[in-house]
Amino acid sequence: MSPQQAFWRTSFASGITVTEKPRSVTVFAPASVSNVACGFDVMGFALEGLGDDVTVTIDSGRAITIAVLNHLGSMLPVDPQKNTAGPPVAALLKRSGRNIGVTVNIRKGFASGSGLGSSAASAVAAAVACNALLDLELSMRELLPFALEGEMVASGAVHADNIAPSLLGGFTIVRGYDPLDVVRITPPDDLWCAVILPAGTIETRVSRSLLPASVPLGQVVTQTGNIAGLVAGLLTADYGLIGRSLQDVIVEPARAHTIAGFYKMKQAALEAGALGCSISGSGPALFALTRGEHSCHQIANAMGNALSRIGTPWSTFCSRVNTHGAVIKTEEPNAAL
Amino acid sequence: MSPQQAFWRTSFASGITVTEKPRSVTVFAPASVSNVACGFDVMGFALEGLGDDVTVTIDSGRAITIAVLNHLGSMLPVDPQKNTAGPPVAALLKRSGRNIGVTVNIRKGFASGSGLGSSAASAVAAAVACNALLDLELSMRELLPFALEGEMVASGAVHADNIAPSLLGGFTIVRGYDPLDVVRITPPDDLWCAVILPAGTIETRVSRSLLPASVPLGQVVTQTGNIAGLVAGLLTADYGLIGRSLQDVIVEPARAHTIAGFYKMKQAALEAGALGCSISGSGPALFALTRGEHSCHQIANAMGNALSRIGTPWSTFCSRVNTHGAVIKTEEPNAAL
Numbered sequence: 194m195s196p197q198q199a200f201w202r203t204s205f206a207s208g209i210t211v212t213e214k215p216r217s218v219t220v221f222a223p224a225s226v227s228n229v230a231c232g233f234d235v236m237g238f239a240l241e242g243l244g245d246d247v248t249v250t251i252d253s254g255r256a257i258t259i260a261v262l263n264h265l266g267s268m269l270p271v272d273p274q275k276n277t278a279g280p281p282v283a284a285l286l287k288r289s290g291r292n293i294g295v296t297v298n299i300r301k302g303f304a305s306g307s308g309l310g311s312s313a314a315s316a317v318a319a320a321v322a323c324n325a326l327l328d329l330e331l332s333m334r335e336l337l338p339f340a341l342e343g344e345m346v347a348s349g350a351v352h353a354d355n356i357a358p359s360l361l362g363g364f365t366i367v368r369g370y371d372p373l374d375v376v377r378i379t380p381p382d383d384l385w386c387a388v389i390l391p392a393g394t395i396e397t398r399v400s401r402s403l404l405p406a407s408v409p410l411g412q413v414v415t416q417t418g419n420i421a422g423l424v425a426g427l428l429t430a431d432y433g434l435i436g437r438s439l440q441d442v443i444v445e446p447a448r449a450h451t452i453a454g455f456y457k458m459k460q461a462a463l464e465a466g467a468l469g470c471s472i473s474g475s476g477p478a479l480f481a482l483t484r485g486e487h488s489c490h491q492i493a494n495a496m497g498n499a500l501s502r503i504g505t506p507w508s509t510f511c512s513r514v515n516t517h518g519a520v521i522k523t524e525e526p527n528a529a530l
Numbered sequence: 531m532s533p534q535q536a537f538w539r540t541s542f543a544s545g546i547t548v549t550e551k552p553r554s555v556t557v558f559a560p561a562s563v564s565n566v567a568c569g570f571d572v573m574g575f576a577l578e579g580l581g582d583d584v585t586v587t588i589d590s591g592r593a594i595t596i597a598v599l600n601h602l603g604s605m606l607p608v609d610p611q612k613n614t615a616g617p618p619v620a621a622l623l624k625r626s627g628r629n630i631g632v633t634v635n636i637r638k639g640f641a642s643g644s645g646l647g648s649s650a651a652s653a654v655a656a657a658v659a660c661n662a663l664l665d666l667e668l669s670m671r672e673l674l675p676f677a678l679e680g681e682m683v684a685s686g687a688v689h690a691d692n693i694a695p696s697l698l699g700g701f702t703i704v705r706g707y708d709p710l711d712v713v714r715i716t717p718p719d720d721l722w723c724a725v726i727l728p729a730g731t732i733e734t735r736v737s738r739s740l741l742p743a744s745v746p747l748g749q750v751v752t753q754t755g756n757i758a759g760l761v762a763g764l765l766t767a768d769y770g771l772i773g774r775s776l777q778d779v780i781v782e783p784a785r786a787h788t789i790a791g792f793y794k795m796k797q798a799a800l801e802a803g804a805l806g807c808s809i810s811g812s813g814p815a816l817f818a819l820t821r822g823e824h825s826c827h828q829i830a831n832a833m834g835n836a837l838s839r840i841g842t843p844w845s846t847f848c849s850r851v852n853t854h855g856a857v858i859k860t861e862e863p864n865a866a867l
């Protein structure tokens with residue numbers, strides 16, 4: 194029984210049927226790392242603890258009203274056509290056939306423009322909340338295309354490599370888009386991720402403009418070998434193979450110069466024992482994968498120290514790879530609805 | 531205990547130690563399918579039953595003498611520097627430090643130039659036979675670089691995507707070459723391969739000249755998604771995912787025109803239920819993967835019928851994916867050696 198089904202339980206007390214419907218649902222959707230070195234526009238994984246809370250509430254109006262509740266999202270648009278939470282909500286309202294208004298309150302857990310799938314987290318949380326609120330009973334996989342409508346707003350193109358892990362958890366492969374085909378991989382138990390967020394932001398649109406239009410065939414072979422090795426390493430819990438496969442010969446070299454101290458941070462992470470280290474999404478955040486929590490903190494510290502030496506402010510975050518994706522936190526009832 | 535160790539057993543009968551050393555070893559190495567649609571120069575798998583027998587025998591000379599025993603290899607060079615079996619034997623003789631001569635007798639199980647790793651099968655069989663004959667006790671993985679020396683002769687470059695599966699069996703990923711990093715994947719139990727060999731041959735060198743020098747980034751993403759999906763499908767026995775992933779947007783379109791009736795055969799295979807179908811190596815052989823033996827024969831027949839309609843002679847072959855690679859068939863003793 195799904196959380197929303199549990200909530201919509203029917204009570205037969207006193208012989209009177211009372212169906213409690215939620216008036217308001219709050220969902221947490223995690224931050225995510227996309228590209229994952231060799232998997233540009235294909236691979237992603239979700240983090241634990243870092244992410245957005247989105248509350249969708251049925252109100253008395255007929256429109257979608259968006260508010261961003263904390264300073265981390267102070268620069269975000271609240272126009273429902275421009276905030277990434279808007280289009281998923283609009284699409285799900287349309288799907289429900291209900292002519293109602295909703296308020297979408299977003300509490301950002303991390304800054305947008307960090308390379309950690311900020312736009313995806315808000316879109317995913319809004320979609321999952323709406324699904325519960327409107328009792329649509331869509332599965333997490335069925336919610337994928339709805340959440341993707343938000344990503345269109347953020348990057349101008351359909352990219353599922355943050356949406357998929359934020360929604361489903363674990364590692365995800367976007368095998369293809371026509372039709373959308375997402376493969377979920379449960380990561381090895383002890384796989385941890387150290388993230389460093391240097392101060393500053395990078396716009397995805399700008400970062401994409403740095404990409405090469407075409408790639409020499411030899412580099413394609415190298416990248417193909419690495420992504421194949423990464424998937425095999427994840428599925429067989431071969432940490433060494435995961436590490437050897439975390440190499441990006443195409444995108445990282447084109448974007449590294451946009452992040453001050455990138456190679457110093459990467460070197461520090463590897464010297465501190467990281468399996469591999471690269472840019473998270475389009476940056477400026479970096480991620481480093483490792484085995485175990487202790488190593489993760491050592492790597493985060495090493496990356497931070499490297500960045501301090503060049504004077505850039507930073508914050509770090511350590512997390513096991515998240516295996517559950519977005520979760521419903523609270524549902525507020527309104528039996529009178 | 532390895533077969534050669536078993537053979538080198540020491541007998542203590544009558545209190546006299548007699549060590550029997552092999553004078554001649556025969557090894558079977560299987561044909562293999564490389565590229566596997568989305569895994570150009572990276573993926574390969576081995577076939578059952580089709581392959582080369584190579585017998586390496588210590589002779590009274592000081593040189594390497596190569597002979598090809600059957601008509602399938604009648605066009606092959608017997609110069610030890612030009613036949614792909616020569617360099618692995620030379621390298622292993624050097625490794626052994628023994629100043630002896632050997633005769634290498636090759637019985638081809640399939641024609642060279644077919645796209646089924648003919649040069650690799652001979653090189654692998656020769657390397658495995660030499661390893662046993664000279665009691666080098668190298669593991670199959672340790673033999674990889676020796677067998678690769680033969681592939682240099684055949685294609686003018688180091689390509690391990692036929693050598694690795696012929697030696698190790700199963701599916702193999704060549705993750706990288708610097709250093710050589712081969713990942714072996716045991717395929718799902720019921721994965722079968724239908725192969726059609728149209729009459730005629732294609733030289734690997736010529737076929738490589740047709741490849742694009744560079745690839746649009748969008749195609750790289752598509753190919754990356756497919757190889758990631760293929761590896762995940764193989765490791766989770768998800769036949770549907772294997773099928774959806776068997777797409778090649780880079781190499782197949784560049785080479786398809788070199789094989790008369792390619793698209794007709796492919797269409798026939800897919801209509802007969804193949805998970806996917808593409809060129810084996812550089813062709814002209816095609817492979818189609820499927821679930822189960824019955825389906826495999828139906829697909830082989832369908833491809834054959836399609837080719838008959840355009841008048842090209844052909845042969846077909848059905849095989850479970852081979853999981854053991856090269857095997858020692860016989861060791862002939864010579865206690866007096």
